[in-house]
Structures are given as structure tokens and as C-alpha cells.
Amino acid sequence: MAKTFLDHLIILEEITSELDVYDLPSDEREEIVGLINHTTHQHILNVILNHLPKEHHENFLTKYQAAPHDPELLAFLKKEIKSDIESEIRIQAKKIKAEILSEIKKSKR
Amino acid sequence: MSKPALNSEKLRSKLKLKHLTTRTTLLAHHPHVAKFLASSALAGTLLLTPGQSTPTFAALPASSISQTSSFDLHQHLADRLKEILPGQVQPLTADQESQISQTLHDIYGIHATAQLEGNHLNTSYGLIGAEQHLMRYPGDVVANMAPGRGAWGYFAPSKEALTPDLVEKEKYYAVVQTLYLPDWTTRLSYLRDWYKFRKVLIVNTQTGKAIVASIADSGPAAWTGKHYGGSPEVMAYLGLNVGKQKGPVVLFFVDDPADQIPLGPLEYNLENPPLLTHG
Numbered sequence: 001m002a003k004t005f006l007d008h009l010i011i012l013e014e015i016t017s018e019l020d021v022y023d024l025p026s027d028e029r030e031e032i033v034g035l036i037n038h039t040t041h042q043h044i045l046n047v048i049l050n051h052l053p054k055e056h057h058e059n060f061l062t063k064y065q066a067a068p069h070d071p072e073l074l075a076f077l078k079k080e081i082k083s084d085i086e087s088e089i090r091i092q093a094k095k096i097k098a099e100i101l102s103e104i105k106k107s108k109r
Numbered sequence: 110m111s112k113p114a115l116n117s118e119k120l121r122s123k124l125k126l127k128h129l130t131t132r133t134t135l136l137a138h139h140p141h142v143a144k145f146l147a148s149s150a151l152a153g154t155l156l157l158t159p160g161q162s163t164p165t166f167a168a169l170p171a172s173s174i175s176q177t178s179s180f181d182l183h184q185h186l187a188d189r190l191k192e193i194l195p196g197q198v199q200p201l202t203a204d205q206e207s208q209i210s211q212t213l214h215d216i217y218g219i220h221a222t223a224q225l226e227g228n229h230l231n232t233s234y235g236l237i238g239a240e241q242h243l244m245r246y247p248g249d250v251v252a253n254m255a256p257g258r259g260a261w262g263y264f265a266p267s268k269e270a271l272t273p274d275l276v277e278k279e280k281y282y283a284v285v286q287t288l289y290l291p292d293w294t295t296r297l298s299y300l301r302d303w304y305k306f307r308k309v310l311i312v313n314t315q316t317g318k319a320i321v322a323s324i325a326d327s328g329p330a331a332w333t334g335k336h337y338g339g340s341p342e343v344m345a346y347l348g349l350n351v352g353k354q355k356g357p358v359v360l361f362f363v364d365d366p367a368d369q370i371p372l373g374p375l376e377y378n379l380e381n382p383p384l385l386t387h388g
Contacts, residue, residue, distance in 0.1 A: 022115035032117065035124040039131050046135040049142070050273055061145050099367060100124070107120035108113060 005073040009086065010040055010093040018104055040096055047092045051081045126379060130369045137371055138273040179376035186216050187317030190359065194314060198336070198357050200232040209233075209359060213310065217319060218380030219370065221310040225362035228303060230285055233361060235336025237311065238329055239344045239354035245279050246271055253341060260287070260327035261305045281372040282325035283309050284338030285360070289331065308363035308370065311339065313347040313356060319375040320346050321363060336360075346374050 015036055019029055049057060060080075063073055077085050136143055189212045193205055201209070206223035213221045223233035241255040245264040264279055265271040287293055287304050304324050312319045322343050329335045337360055344350040347358065363370060370379065 019115075021112065023112040024115055024117060028117045028121075032121060032124060035121070035128050039124065039128040042128070042131040042135050045142070046131070046138060049135075049139045057139070057141060061142065065145055099127070103120060103123045103127075104115070107116045107123070109116050 002068055004041065004068045005071055006041065006044055006089065009089045010044065010097075012036060012040065012097070015097055015100055015104070018101055022108070036100055039100070040093065043096050044089055044092060047088060048077060048085065051083060051085055051088065052077065053080060056080045122380065127369060129379070130371060133371045137277065137373060182216055182376070182378070183317035183319075185317065186212065186312065186319065187315060189216070190312070190314045190317065194234060194359075198232070198235045201234050206233055206361075210361065213312075213319075213361065216378065217375050218378040219310060219321075219375065220364040221361035222364060223361050225364055226303070228300070228362070230360070231289055232336055234314070234357070234359050236334065236355050237337040237339050237344070237347070237349060237358045237360070238333065238335040239350060240282075240284055240326070240328075240338040240340055242341060243279055243282065243325060245275065259325045261301075261325060264325070277372045278306055278323040278325060280340060280342050281320065281322045282340045283311060283322035283343065283360070284326040284328045285309070285324055286329070286331070286336060287324075287327045308365055308372070310359075310361050310363050310375070311337070311343065311347065312359045312361075313349065314359055315357065316348055318347055321370055321372050321375055323372055 012033075016033060019032065024032075048060075052060060056076075060073070060076060063070065063076065067073075074086065190209070193208045193212070194201075195205075201223065210220075210222045213219055223229060241253050242251050243255055243259040243264070244257075246266065246268050247263060248268070249263075259282075264275040285304070287300065290300065293300055307324045309322055309324060310319055311322055320343055322339065326338065329338050335355055337358065339347065339349070341350065344354065347356070349356040349358075
């Protein structure tokens with residue numbers, strides 16, 4: 001998955017570290033990490049769009065489409081969203097990561 | 110020392126469901142995101158798009174991919190319900206309810222039951238009637254709106270506080286007869302909270318069409334002969350917004366403690382979704 005400007009706020013290492021605890025073939029691990037990445041980023045995009053005024057959605061999505069890793073995207077969000085979107089992203093990321101970690105633990109044989 | 114084993118099949122299945130529900134929620138709240146799916150950059154970072162075949166999803170077992178159309182699902186459910194349900198709407202037996210729960214899970218991959226956490230409506234098979242839109246916040250004005258607020262008041266204290274989630278809750282809302290529950294008055298504070306925005310699955314027993322809705326009002330009055338109500342969108346999807354605007358439905362609680370199942374029409378098996386690599 002391509003790098004995005006959100007990666008440093010989401011930080012999936014604690015999940016990949018948890019996966020490393022288990023005996024998991026590399027292809028299955030890659031598949032599971034891919035699912036987790038996509039799910040987490042989708043969830044966070046929903047959070048961002050819920051907070052970003054609708055008139056900026058098109059602009060944001062166009063910029064994101066062009067350069068998903070561009071740190072200016074976060075600056076853009078901070079400028080256009082009144083609440084502390086960086087904190088909100090961290091909180092929501094933590095929440096969904098906790099859910100995913102719980103699923104991993106429940107899948108232990 | 111060897112590492113502990115993981116049931117990767119179970120985990121993958123859970124993650125697939127979470128991925129699908131997250132995407133469904135995103136597109137339900139922000140349908141304009143869909144047009145960006147064609148972009149390889151955005152698709153690669155966030156969403157799997159039509160035609161995109163990543164190693165991740167290419168590895169899904171063929172058995173996890175459903176080829177069944179929503180029409181087939183509806184028809185299958187309607188046929189099965191005919192075998193289980195009595196000729197007229199009436200309270201069901203525990204065995205009938207259990208059979209229906211199993212059928213709903215088999216066909217739609219959803220956990221829905223007539224009794225949840227000890228709570229049970231007076232009937233799980235009854236007539237649903239059309240309701241108007243509810244006022245979401247003070248000063249809210251839309252066409253076909255009920256004059257008063259719902260039983261739980263406004264959805265939000267102001268227009269600014271109305272979130273997309275609350276918009277969905279009003280759009281797909283259901284009405285149930287909490288006021289006639291035998292323990293409603295004695296356990297009011299508990300039951301009021303328990304029923305507020307409780308997710309229910311409503312199935313048109315004649316067509317098999319099913320929709321997930323959120324309880325947002327109490328009623329209808331017993332003298333109407335109806336047992337439930339549905340928002341204009343709920344009734345339209347169920348095909349019950351014509352003629353007398355009422356019809357027989359099964360209404361079960363959705364067991365969704367993590368709030369993963371989106372409100373709205375149910376058109377695929379949640380545990381066996383159609384072609385995950387396609388949008």
C-alpha cells in the first residue's frame with residue numbers, strides 16, 4: 001500500500017508486532033496486513049470527511065488522489081477543520097486498532 | 110520455543126467483514142468518494158476498486174466469494190419465511206423465532222434475534238405502517254415531517270451538531286411499541302436507554318426484502334392495528350409505501366455490539382460478501 005500523510009498518526013506497528021507473535025505464513029500475514037491497512041485508512045477517511053466542511057471535500061480528495069503522502073494535506077485539514085482533527089484521527093485510529101487487536105487475540109488457536 | 114498458532118481463516122473472515130462494513134459506511138456517508146475510486150492513487154491507498162486485483166484479495170478462497178444476487182437472496186428468504194410463519198401476523202413461538210434467526214444468518218450473514226439481552230417486543234411478527242420524517246434538531250424543516258419530536262427527542266441539539274451518523278439514524282428509523290411493553294413503566298430508565306437507536310432488522314415477509322433500521326420513536330397506537338412504523342425511506346425500500354402503506358414484516362433486534370453493521374438495505378450476505386475486489 002502506498003504511503004499516506006496519515007501513516008504517522010495511525011501507526012500500525014503495534015498490530016504488526018502482535019501478528020509477529022504468532023506462527024503465520026508470510027503470504028497470509030501479507031494478506032491480513034493489507035486488509036488491516038485498507039480498513040483503517042477507510043475508517044479514518046470517513047472521520048476526516050465527517051469533520052471537513054462539504055465544500056472542501058472535492059478539493060481534498062483531488063489533492064489526496066494526486067499525492068497521498070503530501071504532508072500539506074494535514075496542514076489543509078487543520079486549516080479547514082475547526083476541531084482538533086489530528087487528535088481525532090489519533091483517537092479514532094486507536095479505537096479501530098484496539099478492535100483489530102481484539103480480533104487477533106480472539107483468533108488465537 | 111515455537112510460536113502460538115493463529116486461526117488465520119477466522120481472522121481473515123472477521124477482517125473482511127470489517128473492511129466491507131467500513132467501506133459501506135464511508136460510501137453511505139460520502140457517496141461522492143465513489144468517483145475517486147477510479148483513481149489508482151486513492152484506490153491504492155484506501156479502497157479496492159473495480160478491476161483492481163491485489164495479491165491480498167486474489168488470495169481469498171473461492172468459497173468466500175458469493176455469486177448470489179440480492180434478488181435471489183430476497184426470494185430465498187421469502188420462500189423460507191412462508192414455511193415458518195403462521196398465516197396471519199401474531200406473536201411467534203420461540204421455535205419459530207429461532208428458525209427465523211437461523212435463516213437470517215444463513216442468507217444474510219447477520220445475527221438478528223427476537224430476544225436480545227433479555228428484551229423482547231410484544232410481537233416480532235406484525236404490521237408496519239408508514240411514518241413521517243422526524244424533526245432532527247430544533248427548527249429542522251423537511252418535506253413530510255411529523256409535527257412533534259420522536260419519543261427520544263431531537264437527534265441533535267442544533268443543526269451544527271447533526272452528524273452524518275444521526276442523519277442516517279433518522280433516514281432509516283423504525284418505530285416500535287415500547288409503550289405497551291409490560292415492564293415499560295417499572296423499568297423505564299433502563300428500557301428507554303436500551304431501545305434508543307437500537308438496531309433492528311425489518312423483513313418484508315412477502316418479498317424477503319430486508320433493511321437495518323434504528324429505533325427512534327415509540328408507537329404506533331394499538332387502535333391503528335399496526336405494530337411498527339417505518340421512515341419514508343424504510344417503507345420505500347420494503348415496497349410498502351404504496352396503497353394502504355402497511356404490510357406484514359418480521360422485526361428482530363440486530364446483535365451488533367461493535368456497531369459494525371450499517372443502517373439501510375441489506376442486499377448481500379455480510380459474512381460472504383459479493384466479490385470484494387469490486388466496488
